[in-house]
Amino acid sequence: MAVQRVDARRNRALILAVAEAEVAAHGADASLEQIARTAGVGSATVRRHFPSRRALLQAVFGNRIDALCAHAAALADADDPRAALLDWLSALTTYATSARGMADALLRDDRDDKDDTDHVNACSARLAGAVDPLLHRAARAGAMASGVTTADLISLVTGLALATEHHPDPAAEAHRLLALTVRGISPQS
Known part of the structure; x- marks a missing residue:
């Protein structure tokens, strides 16, 4: 280079x-x-x-993505795999609701930059790579419903962030909705 x-x-x-x-x-x-x-x-x-809006957004969100990835790595060997995964989802929810545009940027993968084949959505890919071990551990422990994927979890949180963006307290509402959703994807309450 x-x-x-x-x-x-x-x-x-x-x-x-x-x-x-x-x-x-x-x-x-x-x-x-x-x-x-x-x-x-x-x-x-x-x-x-x-070279693209996506590349700029990836750079804008890069430091916080790094922090979320480091947080996932720190939780990888936690005693309670379910609690570790939920802790990380909570951290992602907090970030996605506080960083205006983050949720939308994570969902743009297939909507924008159709000719930008050299740039995958690096934010989503990095988050998925970081949380995969947490999800797999939780699934092996029987603490996550079968069939739940990392992409599902990231889509869930980004959807919650978008849905609550104009709420008077977006973070609190997104966390409330996340707690309701967790009851559906995780057999343990």
């Missing part, structure tokens, strides 16, 4: 900082043109660093 020039690294960091603020304010549909204007660069510079 070629070493980026100092100004290119600075532009990328600036674009990313502006994008984080814009996504926080306007969600996953934040204007790329507005991001470029606020960062003081051309839209071609934004596209050079982030």
Whole structure:
């Protein structure tokens, strides 16, 4: 990989900082043109660093995705596999309801960037890879209904986040709905 020039690294960091603020304010549909204007660069510079909206959103959400993956790894050997999985789902729910646009970005895999075959939805893939061991352990322990997949769990949480986005307390409502749902996917209450 070629070493980026100092100004290119600075532009990328600036674009990313502006994008984080814009996504926080306007969600996953934040204007790329507005991001470029606020960062003081051309839209071609934004596209050079982030060739698609998805690539930009992946970078915006990257640090928190890293934290969720680390949290899953820390829970991998927990004594209670069910509690570990539910702890992680709760952490994902908290994040998905607090990071405006995150849930929508996770669901965009098949809706946007049809020609962007080189970029899979890295956020979803990383989350799935992190939680797979937790789900498999819980299933082996009989603490999760058969047939529940990691994709199901991520879709469930992103759906809850989207459904509660305009609620006065999105996180509390999403957690309440998650608790109701867990009764259906996990045989132990």
